[in-house]
Amino acid sequence: MDFYKMQGAGNDFVFIEDFNYNIKDECELAKKLCDRHFGIGADGLVIVRKSEAANAKMVIINADGSRANMCGNAIRCFGKYVYEHKITSGNKFSVETGDGIKEIEIILESNKVKYVRVYMGNPSYDGGDIPLNNIESLIQxxxxxxxxxxxxxxxxxxxxxxxxxxxxxxxxxxxxxxxxxxxxxxxxxxxxxxxxxxxxxxxxxxxxxxxxxxxxxxxxxxxxxxxxxxxxxxxxxxxxxxxxxxxxxxxxxxxxxxxxxxxxxxxxxxxxxxx
Missing domain, CATH: 3.10.310.10 (Diaminopimelate Epimerase; Chain A, domain 1)
Structure with missing residues (x-):
């Protein structure tokens, strides 16, 4: 299995492609790959897949095998990966995540990726969205x-x-x-x-x-x-x-x-x- 190790501000991830859905147990694989002593070592596993709703799909699993809907540093790394591997064309594209569709912009300097800009969506303080236990909100x-x-x-x-x-x-x-x-x-x-x-x-x-x-x-x-x-x-x-x-x-x-x-x-x- 080919992999890439990427990091955004020190938050590090193992990247693998799985366009044909060959991976059977993603969570167990994440625990193995992210182990810093017996694996590659990372904060999370990112799986690159095709999407019917966007230009690409990002699946992220934490080092302990738990799933995450979204990760800001991971999606910046994902944007760079998708751009440099020509999975999509142009410097603006969309990515499907567990938190919906995110819009990505690649910012270049001397034809190299300097920054990745991500639309993160809207925040919610609603206890049902977060979710909280029988609490409308937690503000101060x-x-x-x-x-x-x-x-x-x-x-x-x-x-x-x-x-x-x-x-x-x-x-x-x-x-x-x-x-x-x-x-x-x-x-x-x-x-x-x-x-x-x-x-x-x-x-x-x-x-x-x-x-x-x-x-x-x-x-x-x-x-x-x-x-x-x-x-x-x-x-x-x-x-x-x-x-x-x-x-x-x-x-x-x-x-x-x-x-x-x-x-x-x-x-x-x-x-x-x-x-």
């Missing part, structure tokens, strides 16, 4: 976990994201994020983003991803953090916001209810696997 809700108090806002940005702004202290992403992820508030768990506002156009985001753990960047998480920061008036409502994640920088733009993400995507290496 105070909760207590292990004697720690948090003000949380949860939004669906392709997948559920809980946003916590750092004020008096920095948070332990692994210890605190892993506990908040599994609160009974969330029917299907939640990604957790710890956000520091630097100035009106710059924020820092550290993310705990359900199914993957601490990752160097999360595209949907960075998008959700900007959406919530704008809603709460913590950053400029009319400008692009530069988001610094441990693995690199993403640029998020909100136009009305529409959210756009722009950032890098790179090929790390390619090879063959018998897993």
């Amino acid at each position: 809700q105070e909760i207590k976990v292990n004697n720690n108090t948090y003000n949380i806002t949860t939004v669906l940005m392709g997948v559920p994201h809980t946003i916590i702004f750092e004020k008096d202290r920095e948070y332990n992403v692994v210890e605190e994020g892993s506990k908040i992820e599994k609160l009974e508030l969330f029917k299907e768990g939640s990604n957790v983003n710890f956000v520091k506002v630097i100035d009106e156009t710059h924020i820092r985001v550290n993310t705990w991803e359900r199914g993957a753990g601490f990752t160097l960047a999360c595209g949907t998480g960075c998008s959700a953090a900007v959406v919530v920061a704008k809603k709460l008036g913590l950053v400029d409502k009319n400008k692009e916001i530069f988001v610094l994640a441990p693995g690199g920088e993403l640029i998020i733009e909100v136009l009305g209810e529409d959210v756009y993400m722009k950032g890098p995507a790179e090929v790390s290496f390619e090879g063959k696997t018998s897993l």
